[in-house]
Amino acid sequence: MTLAIFTVLAVISVITALLVVFSKNPVHSVLYLIVTFFIIAAQYILLNAQFLAVVHLIVYAGAIMVLFLFVLMLLNLNQDTEPQKSSAWKLSAAVASGLLFITLIGALKGSSVAIAASPNPEVGLVKNLGNVLFNDFVVPFEIAGILFLAAMVGAVLVGKKDMAV
Amino acid sequence: MLEIIKTVPIEYYLLYSTVLFCIGVFGVLTRRNAIIVLMCVELMLNAVNLLLAAFSTYLGDAQGQIMVFFIMVVAAAEAAVGLGILVMIYRNTKSTDISLLDRLRN
Structure with missing residues (x-):
């Protein structure tokens, strides 16, 4: 059950993070990023880091994203007029971030992670x-x-x- | 012992955070709107925060979560100063396109 909740939240947040990057309208990007932050707060609750979840919501969803949205509205950028980078640039960026992903996964794959035998559940x-x-x-x-x-x-x-x- | 430690291996969190981080890197590299670049930086910071919190819970050590607080402080300061600079840039160039900002190169 917990694994199912974790997986669903993870998949949704990865999709919304991709939508942040790919949506043309900056306001939509901000709104998708807020959804991503809410899901990360839910992940904190799942980790029993309750105080962290609340602080995350207040700081990110409450303050930082409002600041972003405010600047976006102030500069009147809420239409999709952003010039696009060339497709060669986009392809090389995709290759670069993909290589970073593969490198990180490969570096972390063989590592043995020491988990405490019975960690204190009230740590958060x-x-x-x-x-x-x-x-x-x-x-x-x-x-x-x-x-x-x-x-x-x-x-x-x-x-x-x-x-x- | 928490339910999550028994059912979700820590490797899943490693994979998840790495995916989010790489999406943030991709966004920083591809987008030209400076606001969205800043948002992608926030996304990368959040990926790191999530992994720190996961390790903190799995190891039963509060220091990871304290580190998350300090990263939040830095992220908030960075967003405030970054957006201030961005408004200033917009006043001067009437655009938030970061490819206009290569004057230091010459």
Whole structure:
């Protein structure tokens, strides 16, 4: 049953990811990407990473994709006027990504993955994650905060109309 | 022990994440609209996130999920700055076609 759910979700998300790449209209791409993110959130729930699933939904589907859609509407790009790359370029891109896929699969095929005998099933719950984040990862957490501040200031500065600097 | 660990081998997650990552690479290489290129980068980041979360659950170690949080932070910062730069580019060139942006080459 779990395997069936996993497989169905995986197949749907691969199809929607392909539609993100292949759809002509950028708005459709954004909407398909939102579907993909929802399915990835469902995969997190399947992995019992519940807090991660909720944060993923809030950050990606709630913030980042709204930002993308907003910029798309702001720039009035919601029609399929995108110039296409030449078919030779597309073919070489397909070959390149296919070769990357084959290489990664081939490299990972023979590797033996050590799975814990009885992993703690509550590893993805808020209590456990909070303990780890604020005990072992306090300094990276603070640095991430500084990174966010810098990104925010940078985004505002770049987006300003008159760069009077 | 979780149901998923007993029924779904970790290799399936490896395959799934690799497929999503390669779709993202293909999108970055083929599309010319800069917004869709950024979206494909997000797709690649999500493939990596999913694999980190899967290994975290299968190994019973929370550090993988913490790493996913930091990747989300970087992805959000990247999207904000990237879209800001994109709006700026659009103001100057009236287009989001990335093949116009090869002036650094000359």
